[in-house]
Amino acid sequence: MFFWFFPSFKSPKTAPLVVWLEGGPGISSIFALFTYGPLVVDQELNVTITSNSWAQEVSILYIDNPVGTGFSFTDNKQGYSTNENMVADNLYEFLLQFYAVFSEYRANDVYIAGISYAGHYVPALAYKLMQHSDDSQINFRGVAIGNGWIDPINQINTADVYKSMGLVDELEAIEVSEWEDSIRTAIKDKDYLKALQLSSALEVFGTNVTGYLQFYNVYDSGPPFQSASNFIKYLSLNQTRNAIHVGALEYNYESDTVLEYLSEDYMMSMAPNLTAIIDNNYKVLLFTGNFDILIGIDSIIGILENKGWKYYKDYSLAKRVIWKVLPTDLQIAGYAKGFNNFIHVIVRNAGHYAPYDQPRATLDMITRFINDKPFE
Numbered sequence: 001m002f003f004w005f006f007p008s009f010k011s012p013k014t015a016p017l018v019v020w021l022e023g024g025p026g027i028s029s030i031f032a033l034f035t036y037g038p039l040v041v042d043q044e045l046n047v048t049i050t051s052n053s054w055a056q057e058v059s060i061l062y063i064d065n066p067v068g069t070g071f072s073f074t075d076n077k078q079g080y081s082t083n084e085n086m087v088a089d090n091l092y093e094f095l096l097q098f099y100a101v102f103s104e105y106r107a108n109d110v111y112i113a114g115i116s117y118a119g120h121y122v123p124a125l126a127y128k129l130m131q132h133s134d135d136s137q138i139n140f141r142g143v144a145i146g147n148g149w150i151d152p153i154n155q156i157n158t159a160d161v162y163k164s165m166g167l168v169d170e171l172e173a174i175e176v177s178e179w180e181d182s183i184r185t186a187i188k189d190k191d192y193l194k195a196l197q198l199s200s201a202l203e204v205f206g207t208n209v210t211g212y213l214q215f216y217n218v219y220d221s222g223p224p225f226q227s228a229s230n231f232i233k234y235l236s237l238n239q240t241r242n243a244i245h246v247g248a249l250e251y252n253y254e255s256d257t258v259l260e261y262l263s264e265d266y267m268m269s270m271a272p273n274l275t276a277i278i279d280n281n282y283k284v285l286l287f288t289g290n291f292d293i294l295i296g297i298d299s300i301i302g303i304l305e306n307k308g309w310k311y312y313k314d315y316s317l318a319k320r321v322i323w324k325v326l327p328t329d330l331q332i333a334g335y336a337k338g339f340n341n342f343i344h345v346i347v348r349n350a351g352h353y354a355p356y357d358q359p360r361a362t363l364d365m366i367t368r369f370i371n372d373k374p375f376e
Contacts, residue, residue, distance in 0.1 A: 002071035016109040023116030026258035028070030029062040034231035036356035052359035080261040084124035119148025123273035142283025151271040154302040195267040215293035217351025289350030321376035333361040336375035
């Protein structure tokens with residue numbers, strides 16, 4: 001598996017280590033590195049360090065996951081993951097090898113983080129680390145998931161979101177709702193492939209009726225992340241490939257093959273894993289951009305209203321606080337609500353990729369979370 005490691009710019013020897021897993025499934029974590037991470041590439045392929053990436057405070061380990069994504073490869077079809085147990089097994093073995101080479105970081109706290117479909121990967125790996133807490137020598141402390149696809153059956157709410165944002169009329173909302181009912185029925189019947197096919201068809205329908213080419217941010221209806229071509233070109237340069245030791249390997253920015261192998265996994269729930277992580281007192285941060293159409297606030301509330309987790313009642317009665325990066329800021333960063341080891345943060349003026357839309361706020365967010373600092 002391919003990785004790109006950034007020791008913390010501030011305190012590399014002692015800073016917590018964040019394992020970053022991009023979503024998709026099948027999107028390279030290098031996308032995060034160059035889109036809302038420590039580096040950015042311009043049109044002339046010049047590379048500069050960004051000022052508000054998480055690497056300012058924590059060390060970040062970007063892993064191309066699952067195998068077949070980015071520069072992570074396999075020559076055997078059996079090497080592709082078909083479920084989250086396989087994903088977790090591969091990542092766990094990778095971390096053991098990482099610490100065998102970089103043993104100087106073994107004592108540092110470890111957090112697992114990601115966005116979107118990483119709502120599957122993160123709980124899977126976290127659960128594996130929890131199971132091996134006595135023998136792995138990995139100081140796993142918690143997880144951070146942004147706009148995560150965690151529990152599909154309770155997160156499907158496209159009709160309400162489209163309607164509340166003015167993207168569909170009454171009749172179109174009814175039609176979308178009917179699609180959603182069909183998806184939920186397929187999930188209940190454990191026909192996960194059919195559920196995915198219906199969901200894909202609904203996305204096409206959504207594009208046709210709304211005119212949106214992507215659903216990451218209500219304020220952007222055009223093609224997303226056009227600047228991604230810059231870092232992809234940079235990765236094709238011989239000097240870059242030599243520096244990161246990938247030789248002539250093909251770079252799969254977005255792997256359809258990985259998506260195909262995980263098609264049965266897409267609509268399965270990772271709520272049991274996440275609940276176990278919360279109940280065993282590991283720290284959990286869910287953060288949500290308030291302008292996300294795809295997996296927005298209402299979608300995440302669908303998870304939080306699941307009464308099966310330990311602190312549900314305490315969390316539901318907790319006070320939500322207004323969050324500012326600095327007390328003197330005229331604009332608020334968002335809102336936070338939590339209890340004990342769990343917190344949900346709403347990032348204001350952000351879409352699906354909150355660290356991209358609000359880098360300063362999300363750097364402050366992850367710093368507060370890891371250092372157990374309140375959001376008020």
